Amino acid sequence: MLIPVSASELSRLIPAVATGPQFTACNRNPRQLLQRVLIAVIGGVLSLLISQGLSMNSQFAPVMLVIGVVFFLYLLWGPILEAGRRNATLRRYPVAAIFEGEVADLYQREVVEDRREQADRSGRLELVENRRTWLCLELADEDGYLGQLRFPMEKKHQQIRRGMVVRALVLSERRDFSRIGAISDAWLPQLKLWVGEYPYLLRPAFEELCLRRLR
Incomplete structure (x- = not known):
C-alpha cells in the first residue's frame, strides 16, 4: 500500500540539515x-x-x-x-509515499567493506579484505515486489521474520510510482525496530505520520 505524502511532509521527514543520528552515521567509517x-x-x-x-x-x-x-x-x-x-x-524526488507492506524474504550476504595491502611475516604484500555480514530484506505488498533494503547485520536483527509488517518512505520521479527511485530506512512496528544503512528519516515524525495516515 502506498499513501502519497505532500512536499511539506517530505521536507519535514527528510531535513536539509543533518540530525544527530545522521551526524553519527557519517562518522562511523x-x-x-x-x-x-x-x-x-x-x-x-x-x-x-x-x-x-x-x-x-x-x-x-x-x-x-x-x-x-x-x-x-x-x-x-x-x-x-x-x-x-x-x-x-x-529530497530531490518530486513525489513520495508511505509504504506499508511486509518482509517477503530475507537473507544474509557477505560484503567487502574495505581492501588494503599489508605485509606478511616474510615481508611480502598481501591483500587483506574487511568483510561484514549484511542483511537483505525483500519488500512487497498486495501489488507485488517493491524493492530491497540492505544494511549491516546486528544481533537485534535476528528477530526479523518473513511476513512482518514494514513501513518506509518510497520516492519516485513518476506520480504513479511505476518506477521506484529510492527507499528510505524502514520501521518494523511489531518489533519497534528501525532498520537501514543510513537514518534518512526523522523517525518520531514518521511514526506519528504513519499513525495518522494508516488508521
Whole structure:
C-alpha cells in the first residue's frame, strides 16, 4: 500500500540539515574519519603558518587565520556536509509515499567493506579484505515486489521474520510510482525496530505520520 505524502511532509521527514543520528552515521567509517582528521590538521596548520608568516599589516593575515579555524572545524562540518548531501539525494524526488507492506524474504550476504595491502611475516604484500555480514530484506505488498533494503547485520536483527509488517518512505520521479527511485530506512512496528544503512528519516515524525495516515 502506498499513501502519497505532500512536499511539506517530505521536507519535514527528510531535513536539509543533518540530525544527530545522521551526524553519527557519517562518522562511523574509520577511513573517512581518518581523512577528515588529516584534512583538518594539515589544512589548519598550513593556514596558521601562512598567516603567521605574513606581515601583521597584511590584509590576508586575518583571512588565513579564519581559513585555519575553518579547517580545524572540518571534523564538525564535514559530517554535516556529508549528511546534507545524502539527504539531498532523496529530497530531490518530486513525489513520495508511505509504504506499508511486509518482509517477503530475507537473507544474509557477505560484503567487502574495505581492501588494503599489508605485509606478511616474510615481508611480502598481501591483500587483506574487511568483510561484514549484511542483511537483505525483500519488500512487497498486495501489488507485488517493491524493492530491497540492505544494511549491516546486528544481533537485534535476528528477530526479523518473513511476513512482518514494514513501513518506509518510497520516492519516485513518476506520480504513479511505476518506477521506484529510492527507499528510505524502514520501521518494523511489531518489533519497534528501525532498520537501514543510513537514518534518512526523522523517525518520531514518521511514526506519528504513519499513525495518522494508516488508521
